[in-house]
Amino acid sequence: MSKDIWGFIECHRDFRDSEADSFWHAAIDLDHLNVQRNYDAFGCLFGVCDDEQFVPVAPVRGLPVDASNRAREGRETIGGRSASWVTWAELKQVDWDEESARPDCRIREYRLDADHGWQFLERHYSPPPRFVELCGQPLRIAGRPAEHFPEGSQWVDEDRMFRVERLRRRDAVTDGQWGPIWSVMRTLAALHGDDDVRLVVWFDD
Structure with missing residues (x-):
């Protein structure tokens, strides 16, 4: 609720x-x-x-x-x-x-900026289709990436990157x-x- x-x-x-x-x-x-x-x-x-x-x-x-x-x-x-x-x-x-005690339960997305490198874009409460395809796992796993992939795992697709990492306050x-x-x-x-x-x-x- x-x-x-x-x-x-x-x-x-x-x-x-x-x-x-x-x-x-x-x-x-x-x-x-x-x-x-x-x-x-x-x-x-x-x-x-x-x-x-x-x-x-x-x-x-x-x-x-x-x-x-x-x-x-x-x-x-x-x-x-x-x-x-x-x-x-x-x-x-x-x-x-x-930092949080354990990795964020949401996948974090970054965008590549030509001048500043990888810039944080957003946290996804529902895994985007692009990430689901990249990780090669069904939605039930892609939706809880921290439970199934090691901290620091990342998937890069051209100008987008998805990472499993910790939150800061x-x-x-x-x-x-x-x-x-x-x-x-x-x-x-x-x-x-x-x-x-x-x-x-x-x-x-």
């Missing part, structure tokens, strides 16, 4: 709202930042929907005991599970070049999708401190 992420970026202030019982304030709803469904990112950050490729940055910690009212109400409305949170201070310590949590979240958190942290800005999330199913 598919899962989506919900939550807020919260900021700790030295005052409470008139209706709040916490010093943490919900600064922005993730819904406004267009966070897309991405199981690689969910696993890398929170250990949700992952094949244990990475040690999660903030494995299911539950909702913070001092979560903002909006976060509490939002989770109750959605009925979400697997809640967790992570501060900007923790995210700044992440080694985004760290930055491949799972891409700037294209998560950049807006990091930008908001970075801005708030510059004003209030790295430990006083956090991402609070939960997932539906």
Whole structure:
């Protein structure tokens, strides 16, 4: 069953709202930042929907005991599970070049550039016909290449290359999708401190 992420970026202030019982304030709803469904990112950050490729940055910690009212109400409305949170201070310590514990379960495609050599093109959630032909295996095997071919295996066809290799954290949590979240958190942290800005999330199913 598919899962989506919900939550807020919260900021700790030295005052409470008139209706709040916490010093943490919900600064922005993730819904406004267009966070897309991405199981690689969910696993890398929170250990949700992952094949244990990475040690999660903030494995299911539950909702913070001092979560903002909006976060509490939002989770109750959605009925979400697997809640967790992570501060900007923790995210700044992440080694985004760290590789996964085992090769990526998806085949990775590269394109040959005359000036820059092989350039990464995309990961395929379904093996493209070109790769299926090159590897000479049925779809059930081509669809899970890391289980059937050694790490580093590659197939070249003119200007295309397909490889079995490991993911980096930055491949799972891409700037294209998560950049807006990091930008908001970075801005708030510059004003209030790295430990006083956090991402609070939960997932539906």
